[in-house]
Amino acid sequence: MTIKVETVMGKDVFLLDSFFGTEHISNPFLFTLEMRSSEMSIDSSGLINTDFLVKVLSADTPARFFHGIVSSFSQIGIDQEFAYYKAEIVPRFWLLTLSSTRAIFQNVSSVEIVTNILESFGIIIENRLTGSYHTREYTVQYEESSFDFVSRLLESEGIFYFFSFDQNGHKM
Known part of the structure; x- marks a missing residue:
């Protein structure tokens, strides 16, 4: 080996x-x-x-x-x-623990919010979701880390994640 x-x-x-x-x-x-x-x-x-x-x-x-x-x-x-x-x-996802912010999201689903945030940090996502998720009229991130916010949204929808690796990097 x-x-x-x-x-x-x-x-x-x-x-x-x-x-x-x-x-x-x-x-x-x-x-x-x-x-x-x-x-x-x-x-x-x-x-x-x-x-x-x-x-x-x-x-x-x-x-x-x-x-x-x-x-x-x-x-x-x-x-x-x-x-x-x-x-x-x-993982690159860990970088989200280093920032806290305020944001308001209107008329989008939790999955769309999470995808937008992860992509803004350059995180590669392999979406294996099979369900559909309702549009939220109003979602607020207030002085919490982007990691905590994303985790909260995923947990509220019952979505879990894990990481996979290859020679070119890792995916969430």
């Missing part, structure tokens, strides 16, 4: 030491990686909010991919050969 890491810094800049992840229905995933690199001083600001891909390759099974953006990156140690780093990888 081979595990490779790709970042905006390129392929094979990091060697993976550990990989731990949690995934839940209707919640953002979180992957924590500990890595080493011969690059002794990496500026974390160049990696925050950038794409990060982990490839798990095996001769016996199809390749697995884990993709997200870097939400946290820090150096956790150093020796003569390597610097050691820790990164947290989250």
Whole structure:
């Protein structure tokens, strides 16, 4: 089995030491990686909010991919050969936790509101909905994060979400 890491810094800049992840229905995933690199001083600001891909390759099974953006990156140690780093990888959807706003939506469905918000953040959606959803006369977002607002709308309609991965990214 081979595990490779790709970042905006390129392929094979990091060697993976550990990989731990949690995934839940209707919640953002979180992957924590500990890595080493011969690059002794990496500026974390160049990696925050950038794409990060982990490839798990095996001769016996199809390749697995884990993709997200870097939400946290820090150096956790150093020796003569390597610097050691820790990164947290989250879906692009996590960015919605960083903003709160006020908005009024009139005569649109919850699904249309959610789709509009997600697309404005560059989130790739794979819509598998089979039902139809009623038009809401009036919907208000008031000083809540876009993440909380989207979650509230989806929950009120009984809609759940999850993330899928491929070598090109992740979809919600």
